[in-house]
Amino acid sequence: MDTQAIQHVVQSPNYILEFTYLVASILFIWGLKSLSHPDTARRGMHLAEAGMAAAILGTLFHHDIHFFGWIIAGLILGSMVGAAFAIWVPMTAMPQRTALSHAFGAVAAALVGIAEFTMHAGTMSMFTRSALGLEVMLGTLTTTGSLIACGKLQGFIRGTPVQFKGQQFLNLLIFVGMIGCFGHVLYDPLASGYFYGMVALGFLFGVMLVIPIGSADMPVVMSLLNSYAGLSSAATGFVLGNNILIIAGTLDGFSGFILSILMCKAMNRSITNVLFGGFGSVHHEAGPGATGEMREISLEDAAVRLAYAGKVVFVPGYGLATAQAQHAVRDLANALEARGVTVKYGIHPVAGRMPGHMNVLLAEANVPYGDLYEMETINPELDSTDVAVVVGANDVVNPDARDNPNSPIAGMPIIEVDKAKTVIVLKRGQGRGFSGLENPLFFKQNTSMLYGDAKNTLSQLAQEVKNV
Amino acid sequence: MDPMVLIAALYVFALAAFLGYQVISRVPPLLHTPLMSATNAISGISLVGSLVIAGAYRFDLQKLLAGGSGAHASWATLMGFVAVFTATVNVVSGFGLTDRMLRMFRKDIKKKEAAK
Numbered sequence: 001m002d003t004q005a006i007q008h009v010v011q012s013p014n015y016i017l018e019f020t021y022l023v024a025s026i027l028f029i030w031g032l033k034s035l036s037h038p039d040t041a042r043r044g045m046h047l048a049e050a051g052m053a054a055a056i057l058g059t060l061f062h063h064d065i066h067f068f069g070w071i072i073a074g075l076i077l078g079s080m081v082g083a084a085f086a087i088w089v090p091m092t093a094m095p096q097r098t099a100l101s102h103a104f105g106a107v108a109a110a111l112v113g114i115a116e117f118t119m120h121a122g123t124m125s126m127f128t129r130s131a132l133g134l135e136v137m138l139g140t141l142t143t144t145g146s147l148i149a150c151g152k153l154q155g156f157i158r159g160t161p162v163q164f165k166g167q168q169f170l171n172l173l174i175f176v177g178m179i180g181c182f183g184h185v186l187y188d189p190l191a192s193g194y195f196y197g198m199v200a201l202g203f204l205f206g207v208m209l210v211i212p213i214g215s216a217d218m219p220v221v222m223s224l225l226n227s228y229a230g231l232s233s234a235a236t237g238f239v240l241g242n243n244i245l246i247i248a249g250t251l252d253g254f255s256g257f258i259l260s261i262l263m264c265k266a267m268n269r270s271i272t273n274v275l276f277g278g279f280g281s282v283h284h285e286a287g288p289g290a291t292g293e294m295r296e297i298s299l300e301d302a303a304v305r306l307a308y309a310g311k312v313v314f315v316p317g318y319g320l321a322t323a324q325a326q327h328a329v330r331d332l333a334n335a336l337e338a339r340g341v342t343v344k345y346g347i348h349p350v351a352g353r354m355p356g357h358m359n360v361l362l363a364e365a366n367v368p369y370g371d372l373y374e375m376e377t378i379n380p381e382l383d384s385t386d387v388a389v390v391v392g393a394n395d396v397v398n399p400d401a402r403d404n405p406n407s408p409i410a411g412m413p414i415i416e417v418d419k420a421k422t423v424i425v426l427k428r429g430q431g432r433g434f435s436g437l438e439n440p441l442f443f444k445q446n447t448s449m450l451y452g453d454a455k456n457t458l459s460q461l462a463q464e465v466k467n468v
Numbered sequence: 469m470d471p472m473v474l475i476a477a478l479y480v481f482a483l484a485a486f487l488g489y490q491v492i493s494r495v496p497p498l499l500h501t502p503l504m505s506a507t508n509a510i511s512g513i514s515l516v517g518s519l520v521i522a523g524a525y526r527f528d529l530q531k532l533l534a535g536g537s538g539a540h541a542s543w544a545t546l547m548g549f550v551a552v553f554t555a556t557v558n559v560v561s562g563f564g565l566t567d568r569m570l571r572m573f574r575k576d577i578k579k580k581e582a583a584k
Contacts, residue, residue, distance in 0.1 A: 031506065031510070032492065032510070033491050033494075035495045035499050035503055036495055038498065038573040038575070041570045042571065045566055049563050052509070052512070052513065052559060065519065065520055066526075067523050067524075070545055070546075071519055074518075074522060074548075074552030074553040075552060078553045078554070078556025078559075079560050082558070082559065082560025082562075083561070085557065085561035086561045086565050087564070089565065091569075097561070097565070098504055101558050105555070105558050107550070107551070107554050108512075108552075111518070111547040111550055112514065112518055112548070112551050114547060115544035115547040115548055119525075229508075233511045233514045236514055237477070241477065242516065242517060243477065244516065245513060246481050248511050248513040248514075250481055250485050250488055251487075251488040251510060254488035254492060255492045255504070255507040256504075258489065258492050259504070262497075347497070354501060355501060356498065356499060356504075357501060359498045360501045360569050360572070363574075364572050366572075369574070374497055374498075
C-alpha cells in the first residue's frame with residue numbers, strides 16, 4: 001500500500017465519526033425546536049438524547065484514543081452522579097442544580113483548554129491560541145461564578161450582596177490583569193507562567209463578579225452564566241476543530257443570551273448594566289416609601305371571600321418555592337374549582353430564582369399548563385378578577401414600579417394585582433421583602449394581609465373553603 | 469489551523485448562532501427552565517473533547533510525581549478524566565431532569581380528574 005492509501009485507511013473511521021456528529025447536531029437542533037410546545041417537547045428531547053449517545057459512542061472509536069481506563073472511570077462515575085441528580089433533585093432546588101451544572105460544563109471546557117495548552121502550546125496557530133484563551137477565561141470565570149451562585153441559592157453563602165469600597169476598581173484590575181496575561185500568551189505561547197496566571201485570575205474574577213449580586217437578581221445571573229458556559233464550549237470547538245462542539249456551544253450560548261435579555265427586560269435593566277456586574281446594589285435607598293395601615297384578614301374571612309368569588313388569580317413568587325407550597329396552592333385551587341370558581345395563575349418572568357421556575361413548580365403540583373398565564377396575558381384580565389392571591393411575591397407586584405418614577409425598580413413591568421377587586425397577600429411576616437423596598441400594594445384599601453407560612457395557610461384555606 | 473478550516477468553522481458558528489436565535493426565541497416562558505436544562509445537557513457534548521484528552525496519553529504516576537515537562541501527559545490525562553466526569557454528569561442529569569420536568573407539563577389533567 002502506498003502512504004496515501006495507508007493514510008486513508010487510518011483516517012476513514014473519522015469520516016464515519018464526522019457524519020455521526022452531523023446527525024447528532026441536527027438532532028440537537030430538532031430537540032430544541034420541539035421545545036416550542038409542551039406537547040412535542042418530550043419526543044424531541046428523546047431524539048436529542050439519541051444524538052448525544054451516538055456522538056459519544058462514535059468518539060470512543062476516535063483514532064487518538066489509546067487508553068480507556070480513565071475514560072471508563074469518568075463515564076461511570078459521571079453517570080452515577082448524574083443519575084442521582086436526575087432522580088433526587090427536588091423541583092424547588094432546580095436553580096442551584098442549574099447553577100452547579102453551569103459550573104460543571106465550564107470546568108470541563110476550561111480543563112480541556114488547559115490540557116490542550118500543556119500538550120500543544122508550541123505548535124498552535126495564533127488563532128487557535130486566541131480561541132483557547134477565550135475558552136479558558138470564560139470557563140474559569142464561569143466555574144467559580146456559578147459555584148458562588150449555587151452557594152447563594154443553596155444558602156451556604158449569604159444571599160445578600162457583598163460589597164466594599166473600591167470593589168469596581170479591584171474588579172477592573174483583575175480583569176485587565178487577566179486580559180494582559182492572555183495577550184502575553186498570544187505572542188509568546190511558551191510563557192506558561194502567564195497562562196497559569198490567566199487561569200488563576202479567571203477563577204478569581206468569577207468570584208468577584210457574582211458576590212456583589214443579590215439572590216433576587218439570580219434569574220439574570222443564571223442566564224448570563226449559562227451563556228458564558230455555552231460560549232466557552234463553542235470556543236473549545238474552535239480549538240479542537242470540532243464542528244459539533246461549535247454548534248452545541250453556540251446554541252447553549254445564545255439560549256443563555258436570549259434568556260438574559262428577556263430577564264433584563266422583565267426587570268427593566270439594560271444588558272450593559274448586567275454585563276459589567278454593577279447591579280443588585282441599587283436597592284439601598286428605599287426612600288420615604290408608602291405609609292399607612294396594613295389590614296389583616298382572618299383565615300375564615302379569606303376563605304369565604306375566595307369561595308364566593310367568580311374568578312381568582314394566584315400570583316406566585318419565590319416565597320412559594322421556599323415554603324414548598326406548590327401542592328397546597330393546587331389543593332386550594334381544586335377546592336375552588338369544585339365550587340365553580342375560575343382559577344388562573346399569573347406568572348411574572350422573573351418570579352423565582354431562574355427563568356421559568358414558577359411554571360415548573362406548579363406543573364409539578366399537577367396544574368395544567370393551560371392555566372398558567374404570562375404577565376402580558378393576565379394583566380388585562382385583572383380588572384375582572386374578584387380576588388388576586390399573592391403567594392410569596394413582592395417586587396413583581398409592586399405598583400411603585402409603574403407609578404413612582406423615583407422608585408429603584410421604576411419601569412419594571414409588573415403583574416397589576418392592584419387592579420383586581422380585592423387582593424389577598426400571603427406573607428411570612430410584616431418585614432420588607434428581599435429588595436428592602438416598601439410595597440404600597442400592602443397599604444391599599446382593597447388589599448388584605450394574611451400572615452403565616454404559605455404552605456400552612458393555603459392548606460387551611462383549602463379546608464375552610466370545603467367547609468363553606 | 470488551516471485558514472480554510474478556520475473559515476468553515478466561522479461559517480458553522482455564524483449559522484448556528486442565527487439558527488439558535490430563531491429556534492430559541494420560539495420557546496415559550498412556560499418551558500424556560502427545561503430549556504436551560506436541555507441546552508446544558510446538549511452543551512455537555514464537550515464530552516467528546518474530554519474523551520480524546522483523557523484517552524490520548526499514557527498515565528504514569530512516577531512521571532507525574534517527578535514533575536517537569538515529563539509530567540505533562542499525565543496531568544493532561546487527569547484533567548481529561550475530571551472533564552469527562554463533569555461533562556457526563558451534565559449530560560445524564562441534564563437530559564434526565566429535562567425529561568422529568570417535561571413529563572409534568574400536561575394539559576389533560578382536568579379531564580382525567582373529572583373522569584375519576
